[in-house]
Amino acid sequence: MKPLKIAICGLGTVGAGTFHLLRKNRDLVNRRAGCNLEISCVGARRDNPDCDLEGIRVERDVMAVVDSDVDVVVELMGGTTTARELVLAAMAKGKHVVTANKALIAEHGDELMAVARLNKVHLAFEAAVAGGIPIISALRDGLAANNIEWLAGIINGTGNFILTEMRDKGRAFADVLAEAQSLGYAEADPTFDIEGIDAAHKLAILASLVFNTPLSIEAIYIEGITGLQTVDITHAEQFGYRIKHLAVARRRGTGVELRVHPTLIPESALIAEVDGVMNAIAVQGDAVGPTLFYGAGAGAGPTASAVVADIIAIARDNSVGSGSASATLVDDALQAAQAVLPPEDMETARYLRISALDRPGVLSAVAQIMSNHGISIEAIIQKEPHPGENHVPLIMLTNSTRERTLLSALREIEALSSVEGPVVHIRVEHLDG
């Protein structure tokens, strides 16, 4: 059997990890692929001292890689400008592409897939979502018979590390963020992680597979974890909930909700136990019921595991057909195209924390406003005031309520003279049915 020739573009953490995994597990990988996988070219601005490139063609200008005699171009550079050009050029030359680049797929995926289809090549990106967890393959293959009702993922390890530390040790957000940066879990500019952009990129990819929504984060409601206070994590626990930064895609009668936000999850849900930098995605299918896929979301090994799995799949497919790739790696949607709902039409239960004056009648006024808007209070905790303070926190859980309704009620509550400051409100997901 002819070997499958591979070009690795980018020799950073993930590039080097892929290089080493292909070498380390060579026999096993070749057996699974049905042919030899051969790194015949590397595109990298400079060498990585950890990678022995002897016998391998090395291109300093990564675009030159597409002119080499390779079957698969593996894009592990990151960024979206050069990466997009490279991937387009490679596919135009009939080369399959594997990428771990979530931003590239989330922002340019529709264009790239169209080109892949046109050129009958594979465009594979298992590594772009949740690192080592084979969630793309699970949605496309393992759960292919299901109408997916919703999926909910912890798909940013940095954010989950921060929330886990805040809960376990009662520490403040800024404090833990600084530690995450010093540990190398968070970037020097952590905006993408803590503001939910990174999770939104991954959600856009998952939702496009399941609901055929456009590959774009524009329609996604995104709320970061920067405003989260430790006191709300503690109150949530008193109701039996944990707070996680969830990415949710949920089918409604009129369209699909796509949202990333801090979320109260019942502590009995398995995903509530996913701590530290680990990732997990819960998927609810109409036939299979509840499922969960758990693993590392980032790092050289887990990401390389996904990249090499994609290369193996391409090798297998290549060895079967006569050069014409199957449609399965580029023709993706499980369901007919669905509209993304605007944020004001989304519906979730809520956790509310109201800072109220400690005097009679406040609870009754708040309850009246909620009732006027048709919102039920499902649970409530009112604390005694601390000595010397005249405000008490009034904490409650509501039933599932449309965003616009809830915001109207909150405006009225905030206008009460007995209520101080804005009402803290956090979404709740019960993750059932």
Added chain:
Amino acid sequence: MKPLKIAICGLGTVGAGTFHLLRKNRDLVNRRAGCNLEISCVGARRDNPDCDLEGIRVERDVMAVVDSDVDVVVELMGGTTTARELVLAAMAKGKHVVTANKALIAEHGDELMAVARLNKVHLAFEAAVAGGIPIISALRDGLAANNIEWLAGIINGTGNFILTEMRDKGRAFADVLAEAQSLGYAEADPTFDIEGIDAAHKLAILASLVFNTPLSIEAIYIEGITGLQTVDITHAEQFGYRIKHLAVARRRGTGVELRVHPTLIPESALIAEVDGVMNAIAVQGDAVGPTLFYGAGAGAGPTASAVVADIIAIARDNSVGSGSASATLVDDALQAAQAVLPPEDMETARYLRISALDRPGVLSAVAQIMSNHGISIEAIIQKEPHPGENHVPLIMLTNSTRERTLLSALREIEALSSVEGPVVHIRVEHLDG
């Protein structure tokens, strides 16, 4: 595109579930398959009033199905005699086979796969292990780049339901078993479930994929949950452990350990939280690190989800090649063939419960015997005797110890005049590295 013609053999719970899922999600399933999936034949001794068979050829003698004009035979009858004959006959006629029959694959899989290879047809059995969890596909595809270090699964829902009830409610084994039977979770003859045979069938299949061990349960060490006492579940909790009925495949330097037994798991491990009838499989790969796959292990919907996923995979592959099936569905092993270790060479940490006379020197005598055999005591709890009893339970956790060494030590401990009856011993898995 030509439709893919399907014969469903067996119209019990799973057969009817598959029939309904193919109808209910027809559009979605056809889009994912790349062609129409058509139920053109049913083999069943009698009709199922829930399935409308109009327009479908019905064979009362299931063997006649292989003479019908179908591309795929779906075996959902159970049993191993007729099922084996049917599958062999179907493959001999060039038909692909999908089955949910774990006993069939675990007992005759090597023979059946050889015939599948010879006839260049698919033999797919995602539904045979852990129902709706796409674990076969995860091991073959998603984690294909990994040397798997171990896997550990809760893969019998009945057993897990019983253990969950025993822990949550302090109930006795026999009591919960009776309830499980009345709820329909356990068969009238529950032997296969509670003695670990069912789990061993599934473990044989998973291990064959990962370690290329023979498809047979003969070499598997199997211990059921019938002897498990509620008191040990309680003591385990005091050490911070839960007891689960685990199926474990673990690579050692000299071979593979395959074993099914009650197991103490640290309560911090995600799989320790898998309760009731749910299943989960934890897999440790050398590149990906720890992963977990969770879902329903049985039932019409989850099993049909896996059966239809297999049919879709066959349809896709069919639409690519020129009738010649790819090797991926029948040529399975991730790694070179490995020997299965005999039970006496297996190694695990242990939980021990010793019933000792309440008098000085007993602990010292026990500790001396352990030390003589090179066994470390990692943790110990000694309870005060109940009023009127002169025996006290002495409970300890050991380090990881070879089976033969441990059993020698236990024989000496049991021979002490201050020790009453046999020592209760349960394996411990830390599920790390």
